[in-house]
Amino acid sequence: MKNKTFKFNTIYCAMLVAASVGVQAEEAPATEEVEVIQVKGIRSALTKSAETKRYSNGVVDAITAEDIGKLPDTNLAESLQRIAGVSIDRANNEGNKVTVRGFGPEFNMVTLNGRQMPNSSALQSAGVSRSFNFREIAAESVSGVNVYKTGNAEITSGGIGATIDINTARPFDYDGFTAFITGKGIYDTSVEKGDSVTPEISGMISQTFADDKVGFLLSLSHAERDSHADVVGTDGWVRNRSRDNVDLSGIDTSRNPEQAIWTPWTAKTEHFDTERTRQNAQAVLQFQPINSVVATLDYTLSRLEETSYTNRSAFWFDNPSGTANANGTLWNPRDQDDELNFWAWEYYQQKENDSIGFNIEWQATDTLSFEVDIHDSTSKSNPDGQTAETLANLKNPSGSVALIGADFVGDIPSIIVDDSNVPGGAYNKDNIVSDLYQKRGYSMDNNIKQYRVAGTWENLSIDSSLTRINFGVMNTDYSVDTRLSEVFSFVDVPLTDLDLGFIPLGNTADQFPGANQLFPYISQYDVNQFIDIVKSEGKFAEPNIKTNGVNEETFAAYVSFDFDTEFHDMPVKMNVGVRYEDTDVTAYSVQNGIIAMNYRHAQELRPVYNDTATSEELTGSYTRILPNFDFNISVTDELMARFSYGRTLSRAGISAMFPATNVNARPGGPFNASQGNPNLLPITSDNFDLSFEWYSDDGSFASVGYFKKFVENFIGAGTENRTINDVNGQPLTDPSVNPRPGCPDSSDTPNPACLGQASDPEITWEVATPDNLQNREVDGWEFNAQYMFADSGFGVVANYTIVDSDESFDPYNFDQTIALTGLSDSGNLVAFYENYGFQARLAYNWRDEFLLALGNEPTFTEAYGQLDMSLSYDINDTVTVSLDGINLTDETVRRFGRFEEQLLSAEQYGPRFTFGVSAKF
Template sequence: METHNMKLTIKLLSLAVATALAGGMNAAIAQEQVAQEQNEDTEVIQVRGIRGSLDKAVGIKRTSSGVVDAISAEDIGKFPDTNLAESLQRITGISIDRNNNEGSQVTVRGFGPSFNLVTLNGRQMPTSNALGNDSAGGRTNSRSFSFEEISADSVSGVEVFKTGKAHVSSGGIGATIDIKTSRPLDLEDNTLMFKVQGNIDTSNEKGDDITPEVSGLYSKVFETDMGNVGLLVNASFSERHSRKEFVAINGWIGDRNNEWQPGIDDSNIDRSKNPEGYYWSPQDFSINTSDHERERTNAQFVLQYAPNDDWVATLDYTLSRYDEQIERTNIAWWYDFWKVEGFTDANGTVVKATTANHRINHYGFYNDLETENDSIGLNLTWQATDELKFELDYHDSTSESQPDGTVAENLAILSGKEFDDDLTLDMTNGVPIATILDRNGDSFTTEGLMGDLGIARGYQVKNDIEQIQLHGSWELYMGPLVALNFGVSNTDFQYDSSRRLQFSFLSELDFSELDIDWVKVNGVPGLNTAAEFDPKHLLELGEEQGLIAPEFPADLDRVEEETTAMYVSADFEFEVAGYDVNVNAGLRYEDTDVTGSSESNLPYAYQYVTISELLPLYYENGATLESIKASYDEYLPNLDINVNLTDDLIARFAVSRTMTRSDLPALSPATNLTMYRPGGPYTAGQGNPGLEPYTSDNIDLSLEWYYTDASYVSIGYFDKSVENFIGTDTEQRIINGADGTPLTDPSINPRPGCPDGENPQCQSQAGDPVMNWDVTTPMNMEDASVDGWEMALQHVFGETGFGTIINATFVDGDVEYDVFSVEQTVALTGLSDSANFVGFYEKDGIQVRVAYNWRDDFLLKTDQPARGDEPVFTEAYGQWDMNASYDINDNFTVYLDAINITGEDARSHGRFKNQLIDSQEYKTRYAIGVRGKF
């Protein structure tokens, strides 16, 4: 929904761009061409070390139109950090999300990963994820790029476009981040680089204490009579073994007037803050220990041919392989809503919750995650004349999760034989304290366990992007008009996702052959012992004994987008009142056709299995196909003005319009039943292929003073007004099953002999109460605005070798999440202040760099792992890192990296701080290695 002010802004912006372009063309026609500056031989200075890389990055920032930040490699194969995300967080306005204590995704100016476009050499890259929304605290199936999958060794630089540019692919309201890799014709004639490194993760308990990381790059230029041929081969392999320990609650269940939980005392609620008397109780509680073994392989092959100075052809192939195996031990229990007793605090959090006559669950998880990324591309550049240049670029890139069809996650559950335990979770002081009353004393003995469930689940995903782009630039130097830039592109985007699920009841399982160890877990007082076993072996026993059920019918979702884009921009240079002024005015037009389709299965009935479980029942061939088409187009103008107030002082003003497309799960039309507990609640989600993209009108102002080499100070203000912000609309409705009749709940007023996993009388019948589902659908609902300040200081202390980088970003938005409202549908995720400090020393072959990165608390998402309508807040986090190196000679360097030196932990919560979602223990990681270059 577009407001009058937004319409007026875009009209004025388009008019300004059109006027600038027209004025430039008129000036070009009216005036004679001014001779270009004469070419002079310049000395080539090799960039080396911290200071050299900072100087190069400053040069990119200083000479760019609009607001652009950059990081440059210190040397071939020597990026500042081994993880790209951890390098990017040092840029003003960028903060990161971590997965298992490693940088994974980036947030720019308060806009989370889905609002930022990541490209590789200007090409849009695909992404996939095997765990999808089932990955508690991890990534979801979205467009967000994961930096864990790419090694930094092949990266020569990263440019971050914070303002819209006509020639830059759309998709980044926060920023467009372009990763640059090396090309042989850009390097010295003959280059060889290698690195051998040992990784030490102090969290590791089961794996190797030292794991290898190796990389190598070879580049060669062959001069022939037919022109120059360049060859570059780059490869890397990294292995990491680690342990992750955390406590978690998958969701907080909202209730009012004791609808679900009559045993809760809500008399403490402060009705002045919470007039409706809503309260929230934990859905479950778990203590987890997971051991990770990760392998990452990257490779790139580049072949270039330049028959003369006018032509360069580049053929490249890039691959990455990311494999991770995770073994997790989990001790947990679930709350049966109608049996919970306890009391709330003043906000409405159930700070003490007890469920009586229940049992402890011991989980064994095994994840086998595989992601394969492949990209092949061809680039042709032609210097048609001294003034006119063309570039044609084509690539076909694919990201595929679980390419061999392996199920991403297998889990098995052993539980107490009797429902004889009283389980209490006390969150009164914000720290979980678990209390167990075990009447028979056998909940933590092998003899007291029985088989419970076996589950296999995950996604098989394939994302393919085929893109062709034509760029042209015409250097005119006709009066104030310096150059015209133009281009056209076509992008075919296809995303296929197949959800896998197998659900088996193992109450009759004979697991006498299973090895079970009782181990201590770093949990909470009262609950620190768990049964450790091999879930793969347990499921194999279930298969041998005929207890493993067939896999549920797969749900297939596909999103197809075809985007045609064209752009034109002009560069102007002129003088006003004695000041040099540079202007870039551009207009990008994009037209997108969207098709969202789903082949989905709905159950025809539910089996009432236990007092806490309903099992959906499916027909063998009951899938229904649904397909919806939509389209939209957008005009994306930009106007950048740089004024050189002095030789070293630059003022910038930029206005632009940018866009971000909706996340992929939101575009699939299928109805997904997400929760169905006996007696309720029943929740579901449904996508909306007709969603319009987010669009943002942006204003940027900055002042930058480059007072000496590699040193500058800057201050900037930004304002982003976002339209079509996507919220959720939840309505209660009846859902018809596969047989066309409403789904019913057999657990309410159950028949004799129920619950039972086999008894047909425990299946849904027509006379059972109809299930009223809370169905959540994404909608374009509201507008939102974000503004903030960015401040940065980079200073090199003369020839002392010392230097520092200090920056901070302060962000504010007009749509804050109201923790007392259960009806809010729109919220800005990722919005937080951040700050960075880097101090370094570089002299006489010695390099030392210490960095501190801090990010304030922020709203991570509005869907908890098991609740589609509840928020997750990430608490403030700061981390110290350090690296040091010594140049033995011109060819060899030894180095040491230390990440998270003080072992900071991470925590997230729901509406209030005592609504724990997870608390993760992070430890220090080290890397020791040697680097060689010839």
């Protein structure tokens, strides 16, 4: 794996800037007359962003479009990561969710033109996130983004890290007729199936009529993308499973006194091919009947359809032997007399987002103005109930392969397969049989109805330091309804008609050392063809249906006061405000009751449900007061000091509030269960910011800021060991401990002898229930600089963020159920040149190692740095050509478990380039 450090790339980019400035200085004759050039593009956008930061209450950073339909990056999240304190998580080699000051996506509120927007997921594994996914909106439709890092009474609550407001264009923003159209070709170097070059087209037209009293704007975009990823890893690491054949002598008992061990579930190599189509549209009608009134009616639409096909060669460790290292990791697992597995997956996501809103601004008097904003927005995933996930597994006959194993050393494991006792080899179709299939249909409907009435009173008196009073009320009705359709079954069907083949590994994961020691072949077959065979054999089972939902209604009211005064002839601005919020929560679950546990397979202990669905409903409520105080003083015309205090909140995750009880068990354990808690309190944070900022008239600035957050009510999984009752009120029992004759029985119709009975041992479940468990302190530093080299056209932007917490993740603390995900340092270095119609930018972004998720076992993402570039040339005042490059140095992503050797996934994507032509009118 390439492991370039941030330091190296920082020096590299700094050298490029210095060299470019030197060349410019040498080429410009001393006697040359200065040409007056209109400031636009990159420099104009950066200057406007600096002005937003300078004149805002509290700490606000911004991104401004360089021109009509031209945000700095091809992806909105990729642009946001250039802001100090903002880092992103990537999926399929593009940014999708953001972390701000160490707080992950669930701790940040994303709004569109000040409105809270819904979000839905088509995959159960993704859960229900309140955070908007930035890949769903085209960057060309965005005119700017404001990141509010401190609390403000006027801003929609929900973000401890930040509130991120995406702004889109309005017809009254332009003078008369304005339009642009852009056509692009996306060249993805990773593609193995599909088209290496895919189209993207976007455009906008805006016009005002009737002496600029009426305006209409329409923006459209259509983008297609095919991509490929190589993934190497395992499906997870489990603690204290299969200890009997493991050498524990190498464990460092000073760090691991319990001699806990971790064994991998699997070892795998897979190809991931994805095809995606995204469409965005926005129609805006504005009307100004009189000078004091502006009314806006808008409709926003986005559509996303994505299908991913996966083929995987793997094996499963049932009872591995080997040696544990000093940490307790079984780094060299081996299984005798086993089998290889050949998986096929299809993931399908269809998302439909629609928002209709109405806004009216009224300047009632010279001093009093009002604004009313109403919107009804819906996000639906797989709205017609189509299957979201389909998978199948084929295998060698059990015990036919002499030895399987893996050495988890280095970035990726070395795979060991001894199939010498299999005539024709383990990859011969004649030596492969069916194993299992699974189908999940996951549909979600997330709706937000929101109204806001706001007012502002301007104090025109010159004798008072009070300049403005802001006030308003808001009501938000937030609802989520989900439906999970799931079937899982081991099956024995003929494979005669299955189109099964194998392809050589080739250059799979070749950016990682040791890629030549993986599986020699990747299996190739269509999972849906396999499902058709299962159906034709009459072995397709009926799905189990679960329905969950949450309704959350919040009423808010706020008032704030703005003051302008002086202290020793230094201008002082202050904002003092308070926000009141009252929230009521109702959560429900509908599911069938469990009759008994069925010992169906050596690796499966499955619940058997009755035919009667029952509903369960739980409620909760809370009230919060959120004050804020912002103070800034202009020490000189260029130097400013700023202090801010604000209380912010983030609400509990939706999935954590579903009251349903879910069980997950394997013969011999573990026996895990979970239940939601709609009475969770919001996580609140008292935030303190202190910063010093220097500004120059040409858009250059530098700032250093310190922030401290005192966070209360962090949500973690409180666990208890207890029994769970069946539909008759009796504890569920384990039929696998002393199996009766004929069990396990993999029949689709449960064998009564294989069901748990009263004489079997009662199962003690480890039941996880989310609860407000801990308080935390988070602090950090933000360093930010932006400098324009006079009229040379050169400039540089650099920032670095340090984030720390009073409690870090302890890999040997097995009772730790709370950890701050996303906490990491990050930095950016951007060099650019802009003159004579030519624009060039080289941008490097780096993020340190961070905790991605904390479940039964943690998931960490290794430090990652990416180099991007963009070039454009204005052929004339109308036409511009461009070239963008993403991940130029072919960086890879590696995620691991409790320790670095516990690889979860090593992912390789390749660079991506975009060629474009745009015209503006």
